[in-house]
Amino acid sequence: SQxxxxxxQALSIQEGENATxxxxxxxxxxxxxxxxxNSGRGLVHLILIRSNEREKHSGRLRVTLDTSxxxxxxxxxxxxxxDTASYFCASDPYNNNDMRFGAGTRLTVKP
Amino acid sequence: EPEVTQTPSxxxxxxxxxxxxxxxxISNHLYxxxxxxxxxxxxxxxxxxxxxxxxxxxxxxxxxxxxERPDGSNFTLKIRSTKLEDSAMYFCASSTxxxxEAFFGQGTRLTVV
Numbered sequence: 001s002q003x004x005x006x007x008x009q010a011l012s013i014q015e016g017e018n019a020t021x022x023x024x025x026x027x028x029x030x031x032x033x034x035x036x037x038n039s040g041r042g043l044v045h046l047i048l049i050r051s052n053e054r055e056k057h058s059g060r061l062r063v064t065l066d067t068s069x070x071x072x073x074x075x076x077x078x079x080x081x082x083d084t085a086s087y088f089c090a091s092d093p094y095n096n097n098d099m100r101f102g103a104g105t106r107l108t109v110k111p
Numbered sequence: 112e113p114e115v116t117q118t119p120s121x122x123x124x125x126x127x128x129x130x131x132x133x134x135x136x137i138s139n140h141l142y143x144x145x146x147x148x149x150x151x152x153x154x155x156x157x158x159x160x161x162x163x164x165x166x167x168x169x170x171x172x173x174x175x176x177x178x179e180r181p182d183g184s185n186f187t188l189k190i191r192s193t194k195l196e197d198s199a200m201y202f203c204a205s206s207t208x209x210x211x212e213a214f215f216g217q218g219t220r221l222t223v224v
Contacts, residue, residue, distance in 0.1 A: 033212065033213065035215070041218070043204075045214055048212050050210075088153075088154060097161065097167045098168075099213060101146070103153040104154075
């Protein structure tokens with residue numbers, strides 16, 4: 001079954017605001033990865049958080065992981081119009097080599 | 112910076128025809144994957160490949176699909192007899208380890224007419 005469901009499905013904010021996207025998954029994981037996809041383009045790897053980590057930062061990105069709730073969040077601070085894209089979480093299940101994606105959050109940052 | 116490359120970027124084929132989608136993973140990576148994304152929908156796992164054999168496959172990856180690593184660099188996805196519903200973006204990915212970062216190519220847009 002598919003893992004990783006994001007919410008919200010769509011998010012529209014003003015430039016400079018923070019954007020928070022959430023992801024839930026179903027089974028135990030080794031890690032969870034966040035990707036970005038510009039319309040009709042490839043998936044760009046943003047950040048990987050391992051199951052024994054609770055928080056990770058990369059530039060304006062902050063990812064949290066709560067394995068007890070099987071959920072993760074991606075925070076983009078001080079958003080820019082160029083951050084407009086779809087964001088997907090992908091959970092890497094424990095003992096399986098079949099990383100599964102959620103449906104994604106479509107983020108629109110208005111200038 | 113090393114990247115996963117996919118060819119062609121766009122392929123149009125007649126229903127019932129065979130197609131081969133090509134991928135060149137990052138050279139020191141050992142795990143290879145194919146995913147697909149139907150327009151406007153989520154990215155779906157098709158298959159993972161390690162040590163010259165399939166390690167996992169999804170329910171989508173039926174007998175019409177096959178993968179091959181014919182030489183040291185290419186990783187291919189073959190669809191034997193395409194259907195209209197095979198129209199999608201197909202993404203190849205590779206990683207150094209089973210639990211490492213997976214890097215994706217730009218995708219091949221397959222249109223079955």
